[in-house]
Amino acid sequence: MSSATSVTFAVRRDDWSQGRFERAPLAPLAAGQVRLRLDRFALTSNNITYAAAGDLLDYWGFFPAEPGWGHIPVMGFADVSESAHPEITVGERVFGFFPMTSHLVVAAEPAGAGQFVDGAAHRRQHALAYRQYSRIAHDPVYEPGREDQILLLRGLFLTAFLVDAFLSDHDGFGAERYVVGSASSKTGIALAWLLARESRGRVVGVTAPRNREFVQGLGCYDQVIGYDEVKTLPAQVPTTFIDHSGDGDFVAALHHHLGDRLGHHCVVGATHWNAAPRPAELPGPEPAFFFAPGEIAKRVQAWGADGFQQRLAGSWRQFCAWTDGWLRIVRGAGPAELTRVYHELLEGRARPAEGHVLSLQQREAG
Numbered sequence: 001m002s003s004a005t006s007v008t009f010a011v012r013r014d015d016w017s018q019g020r021f022e023r024a025p026l027a028p029l030a031a032g033q034v035r036l037r038l039d040r041f042a043l044t045s046n047n048i049t050y051a052a053a054g055d056l057l058d059y060w061g062f063f064p065a066e067p068g069w070g071h072i073p074v075m076g077f078a079d080v081s082e083s084a085h086p087e088i089t090v091g092e093r094v095f096g097f098f099p100m101t102s103h104l105v106v107a108a109e110p111a112g113a114g115q116f117v118d119g120a121a122h123r124r125q126h127a128l129a130y131r132q133y134s135r136i137a138h139d140p141v142y143e144p145g146r147e148d149q150i151l152l153l154r155g156l157f158l159t160a161f162l163v164d165a166f167l168s169d170h171d172g173f174g175a176e177r178y179v180v181g182s183a184s185s186k187t188g189i190a191l192a193w194l195l196a197r198e199s200r201g202r203v204v205g206v207t208a209p210r211n212r213e214f215v216q217g218l219g220c221y222d223q224v225i226g227y228d229e230v231k232t233l234p235a236q237v238p239t240t241f242i243d244h245s246g247d248g249d250f251v252a253a254l255h256h257h258l259g260d261r262l263g264h265h266c267v268v269g270a271t272h273w274n275a276a277p278r279p280a281e282l283p284g285p286e287p288a289f290f291f292a293p294g295e296i297a298k299r300v301q302a303w304g305a306d307g308f309q310q311r312l313a314g315s316w317r318q319f320c321a322w323t324d325g326w327l328r329i330v331r332g333a334g335p336a337e338l339t340r341v342y343h344e345l346l347e348g349r350a351r352p353a354e355g356h357v358l359s360l361q362q363r364e365a366g
Contacts, residue, residue, distance in 0.1 A: 007360050009100040009338055013070045016051050021335050029084040034108040038098050040359045041076030042151035045185060045345050049269045063099040064122055071099035075155050077147055096133035102360040114138035127293030140313050148329045149320050152355035153186060157319055160190035161312055162295040173263035175240035177202045182245035182271045184211040184352035192220040193319055211352050230257050238263055246270030248278035255282040266290050326353055333359045
């Protein structure tokens with residue numbers, strides 16, 4: 001067994017404010033396994049949503065931990081540091097889901113030239129989108145100079161892109177107005193940008209007071225309101241609600257204010273993970289959870305795999321260029337910096353114009 005070790009961040013599943021760093025020796029690989037050295041990863045409020053839905057959607061099952069503990073998934077870039085698979089070469093760079101770690105071993109199963117999947121038993125029940133690793137040499141979206149933006153925004157933009165396609169399929173559920181909960185979240189911003197670009201209807205963002213100026217300055221929201229300002233919205237306008245916040249008080253107020261003028265309530269995330277839950281019974285439509293992997297399968301069937309990638313890549317490049325005007329990337333390395341950023345996000349103190357890219361390698365992420 002090698003004397004080298006891996007380090008992984010874990011949290012208590014019943015109290016996410018309690019974290020620890022787990023260290024383990026790097027064991028020899030079995031046939032077909034690949035060791036990935038995680039170079040850098042993004043940490044955003046969306047990752048806190050993974051913890052909030054950890055039991056409901058089995059996010060805790062992606063990377064199992066000791067009983068009572070969990071590994072929160074993140075998007076990362078890694079390099080193949082060891083390979084016991086004949087088709088995967090040391091030095092290859094890949095993009096995909098990881099725990100917050102320095103190294104990850106996967107049971108690699110190539111799935112075409114552009115990717116491989118982790119075929120480990122504990123991951124087989126999860127959707128393909130959550131266990132595949134894109135090989136950047138074949139990735140149509142990859143640009144070397146935009147790795148940090150890819151980490152921070154690609155997965156969130158993909159979700160927004162899929163929500164937008166879903167709404168288009170249903171003609172917006174008759175909406176003349178789209179209300180976006182947690183308007184400062186990067187998924188919310190991406191969706192607002194898509195809706196505004198397509199002139200789907202009036203786009204209203206809901207945000208906390210400290211983020212209001214930032215959200216207004218983005219230019220993709222026609223109106224910005226606070227969570228206590230539901231009644232400023234004209235009640236007779238047909239509306240679709242896309243919620244990334246999970247703020248139960250606002251959800252209840254909006255349903256009661258709009259009633260049957262609310263055509264659809266799409267639940268995407270829960271950035272306000274510690275807010276009051278929504279009531280079990282509400283006037284208007286039943287809140288419907290949006291499941292991105294299922295929508296990916298639908299898009300691929302409708303557009304073809306190449307068509308899906310082409311449409312996504314075209315929109316992504318435009319969005320990514322637009323974010324150059326407001327996104328500030330903040331790099332950090334080491335356990336202390338990860339702990340600081342994690343608690344900032346957990347406590348809702350993150351600045352929406354910032355994006356944190358972190359590393360648990362000995363050197364600063366380059």
